[in-house]
Amino acid sequence: MNATVTKFNKHQIYGILKNYHWMVKEIQRIDHYLSETDFRGAAQYGIEATLPKAQGVVGKALENEVIRRVNKSKRLQKYIEEVNFINERIPLITDEKEKVVLDCLLDGMSLTGISKHMGISRVQITTIRDDVVDKLARD
Template sequence: MPVAEKKINKYQIYNILKNYHWMNKEVKRIEEELYQLNNTNITETAEGKMRIRDTKRTRLLEYLEMINFIDKRAPVIVGIKESAILDCLLDGMSVTAVARHFGMSRAQAHRIRDDIVDKLAEG
């Protein structure tokens, strides 16, 4: 039986877009740490290592869920300008930086970002 996708609202989508870039970096870092933790000798601090590993794994799964939500829904953004702006947001650019980059007003960049969020929310 397929697992139901967790409902993510528009406010959460705004935050995921804002944090997507660093979450990807953090996923890589946590994966490396988990690999190292899994390949070290178990000592008297095994319980502590297991607790650290479980905490990191939980955080990793949360980040992956948010990243996968965007990755799965990104194909609904088909407009050339919207796609370029989404790429910039996912690369960690702020809306102000996007506006400057594309030579548009911040208000216009915000409207396009809002349209992107609406489309991602509809899925």
């Protein structure tokens, strides 16, 4: 198991488990977006190229795009840290029912959906999820 710098409390872990499924998709989407470098300014040729240009129009647009990409990159890093935190701790879950509940949560299933899937009450699923969170929160 790799050492993770970031430590999350139980409340944060509940949120990560709830959002894990879409965060993985968002990591892929942002990574793809950031790998593209398709920004096109208006190229000018001939006499237009020698005329004075309005200062800051293209520069401001490019600056805004850079800021947007930096913010996306920060969000990407946050999602990666959260997903890695869970993935590195999966081996801590050894009970079979806990493994199934965790898998279902990571797949994006609701507690009610997991309850129906496993044929046990939602209260029992909530208890199992709480036990999983306790184990994931350990050092």
